[in-house]
Amino acid sequence: MKIKELRSRPTICHGAGLTLMRPCCIPHPLFEAEDLCVEVCGTEILKSVSLQINEGCVTSIVGPSGSGKSTFLLVISGLLPLVMKAKVRGKLRYRGHSFDQNSDMLQIIRKEVGVIFQEPTPFPVSIYKNLELPLKEAGIRSKAERKDRIEFALRNVCLWQEVEDRLHRSALSLSGGQKQRLCLARALVLEPTTLLLDEPTGALDPLATEIIEDFIKKNEDRLTVVLVTHNLAQAKRLSNYVAIFRSGETSSLVESGEAAELFSRPTEAFTKRYLLSEAV
Numbered sequence: 001m002k003i004k005e006l007r008s009r010p011t012i013c014h015g016a017g018l019t020l021m022r023p024c025c026i027p028h029p030l031f032e033a034e035d036l037c038v039e040v041c042g043t044e045i046l047k048s049v050s051l052q053i054n055e056g057c058v059t060s061i062v063g064p065s066g067s068g069k070s071t072f073l074l075v076i077s078g079l080l081p082l083v084m085k086a087k088v089r090g091k092l093r094y095r096g097h098s099f100d101q102n103s104d105m106l107q108i109i110r111k112e113v114g115v116i117f118q119e120p121t122p123f124p125v126s127i128y129k130n131l132e133l134p135l136k137e138a139g140i141r142s143k144a145e146r147k148d149r150i151e152f153a154l155r156n157v158c159l160w161q162e163v164e165d166r167l168h169r170s171a172l173s174l175s176g177g178q179k180q181r182l183c184l185a186r187a188l189v190l191e192p193t194t195l196l197l198d199e200p201t202g203a204l205d206p207l208a209t210e211i212i213e214d215f216i217k218k219n220e221d222r223l224t225v226v227l228v229t230h231n232l233a234q235a236k237r238l239s240n241y242v243a244i245f246r247s248g249e250t251s252s253l254v255e256s257g258e259a260a261e262l263f264s265r266p267t268e269a270f271t272k273r274y275l276l277s278e279a280v
């Protein structure tokens with residue numbers, strides 16, 4: 001596989017001349033799942049999901065608990081084998097290149113794609129070290145560069161002003177919302193092109209939620225975001241695309257499409273019921 005070639009591909013589409021087109025105007029697949037199935041101990045926990053995640057767009061994945069939303073994120077990020085012993089069938093592509101849960105492609109995906117979970121998990125070290133450790137691990141030798149990237153990431157998640165005078169205090173002393181923003185900043189210092197956010201505001205109060213939503217809106221031109229959320233109003237506010245998952249004997253994708261279209265004119269009976277029950 002030509003890793004260099006893959007890394008050098010542009011992350012956003014360029015239109016005619018110098019105009020930068022919003023990639024979601026011209027859907028350009030970043031991740032593609034085709035007939036994706038996940039089986040654990042003989043039980044299928046995700047059935048036949050075919051879904052495209054378009055570059056430079058916000059795609060929300062919504063659906064009831066147990067409908068396979070987190071499993072889908074784990075599979076496309078290649079983290080599934082770290083979490084459970086599962087068989088994965090079907091096709092997965094990243095930037096047009098096929099991959100599986102053991103492929104070399106995962107090195108690239110891990111460099112380019114940051115994953116954030118509902119429960120923030122800062123390392124039990126200082127705020128600064130939480131951000132410096134991944135940079136050292138990534139081989140950023142210059143202390144000045146590390147410092148710049150750390151400040152930039154903390155500013156991007158609106159945490160800088162709150163912590164600049166206590167960067168060397170334990171990250172565990174932060175509030176829940178601050179911890180989540182620190183985890184976002186920890187992903188951002190590595191300059192990902194994509195963020196997979198698994199219910200990032202599920203455990204946060206409305207104010208802390210608003211800050212994360214503002215972060216997504218502010219960065220929508222430079223990041224591809226996949227947002228798993230239970231909050232349909234949030235999905236409606238933020239998404240270009242939406243995918244509805246359902247639970248049952250086996251979790252599966254019900255339908256997906258442009259958010260404005262799907263929220264106003266869902267085609268499947270399940271989606272109509274789900275949207276009504278959640279009163280978007």
Ligand SMILES: Nc1ncnc2c1ncn2[C@@H]1O[C@H](COP(=O)(O)OP(=O)(O)O)[C@@H](O)[C@H]1O
Nearest residue numbers: 040045064065066067068069070071072084251
């Ligand atoms: N580690 C695991 N081992 C076995 N089954 C699991 C595991 N994690 C999740 N599942 C099952 O997979 C299905 C989808 O779960 P999940 O992806 O967590 O759903 P969601 O994120 O939509 O709540 C559920 O039926 C759940 O019980």
Ligand SMILES: [Mg+2]
Nearest residue numbers: 069070071198
């Ligand atoms: Mg989940």
